[in-house]
Amino acid sequence: MKYENRMRLKFPSRSVNESFARSAVAAFIAQADPTLEELGDVKTAVSEAVTNCIVHAYPDGIGEISVTCRLFEDGTAEIRVSDTGRGIEDVERAMTPAFTTGGDDRSGMGFTIMESFTDLLKVRSKVGRGTTVIMRRRLGRRKP
Amino acid sequence: MKLSTASAGTKLTFFLSGELDQHAVRDAARTMEMKIEASLPRDCVIDMSGLTFMDSSGIALVLKTYRRMMELEGRLWVENVPSQPMRVLDASGIERLVPVTELAGKE
Ligand SMILES: Nc1ncnc2c1ncn2[C@@H]1O[C@H](COP(=O)(O)OP(=O)(O)O)[C@@H](O)[C@H]1O
Numbered sequence: 001m002k003y004e005n006r007m008r009l010k011f012p013s014r015s016v017n018e019s020f021a022r023s024a025v026a027a028f029i030a031q032a033d034p035t036l037e038e039l040g041d042v043k044t045a046v047s048e049a050v051t052n053c054i055v056h057a058y059p060d061g062i063g064e065i066s067v068t069c070r071l072f073e074d075g076t077a078e079i080r081v082s083d084t085g086r087g088i089e090d091v092e093r094a095m096t097p098a099f100t101t102g103g104d105d106r107s108g109m110g111f112t113i114m115e116s117f118t119d120l121l122k123v124r125s126k127v128g129r130g131t132t133v134i135m136r137r138r139l140g141r142r143k144p
Numbered sequence: 145m146k147l148s149t150a151s152a153g154t155k156l157t158f159f160l161s162g163e164l165d166q167h168a169v170r171d172a173a174r175t176m177e178m179k180i181e182a183s184l185p186r187d188c189v190i191d192m193s194g195l196t197f198m199d200s201s202g203i204a205l206v207l208k209t210y211r212r213m214m215e216l217e218g219r220l221w222v223e224n225v226p227s228q229p230m231r232v233l234d235a236s237g238i239e240r241l242v243p244v245t246e247l248a249g250k251e
């Protein structure tokens with residue numbers, strides 16, 4: 001599939017950047033004429049993926065997070081969120097609802113939300129190397 | 145994010161507004177914990193009418209408050225939830241534990 005437009009963000013894993021990242025992606029995909037619900041879903045999914053890099057990938061310091069977004073001709077947005085942090089030992093287990101290695105400020109529902117708010121979710125991870133989350137969501141399917 | 149509190153008799157209400165994410169949740173959780181310990185309410189309400197964004201950090205906040213209210217043999221409600229936070233609560237299945245009501249009118 002050919003893409004029409006793309007953007008790339010790189011920023012340090014500071015928690016103030018959660019809001020920056022989801023707002024920047026929302027501003028970029030606005031050109032695909034998404035509904036309010038689609039916009040909210042993508043913002044939420046991006047917030048979950050970026051928060052995971054901040055909280056889990058770099059638990060003891062600051063690392064780089066990269067977010068890329070591509071828009072395809074058919075109105076599909078593909079978002080990749082990558083870190084070069086700790087990595088996930090067992091991805092399937094990590095994606096189980098309510099599974100968390102975080103404290104009681106975490107719910108273990110991040111992957112569940114990414115999954116239910118997108119059309120496709122792929123997670124690639126290598127321990128000690130980092131994690132990439134790829135999400136796709138079709139936009140602008142409003143009724144005439 | 146902003147958090148304000150109203151207390152009436154044995155009922156404690158938390159009003160959340162702005163964006164509730166991981167960056168905001170720690171302070172909010174600490175303040176809510178302190179307020180609950182100070183007044184040991186029987187009924188607790190989390191009013192979300194002012195929230196413009198919420199992710200799964202909000203679920204953790206509700207769950208934490210729910211566990212504390214259960215220990216106190218009290219009750220918890222989540223009220224006036226706007227549409228984006230409502231989709232997050234829906235996806236989490238938290239309504240099996242805590243009664244949730246949507247924000248009426250608007251949107
Ligand atoms: N980018 C990441 N790097 C390392 N571990 C991760 C990453 N993303 C997720 N995880 C692991 O997967 C678990 C589940 O993630 P999630 O569903 O978002 O729940 P939560 O963030 O509330 O723990 C996390 O507790 C963590 O162990």
Ligand SMILES: [Mg+2]
Nearest residue numbers: 048051052110
């Ligand atoms: Mg998470």
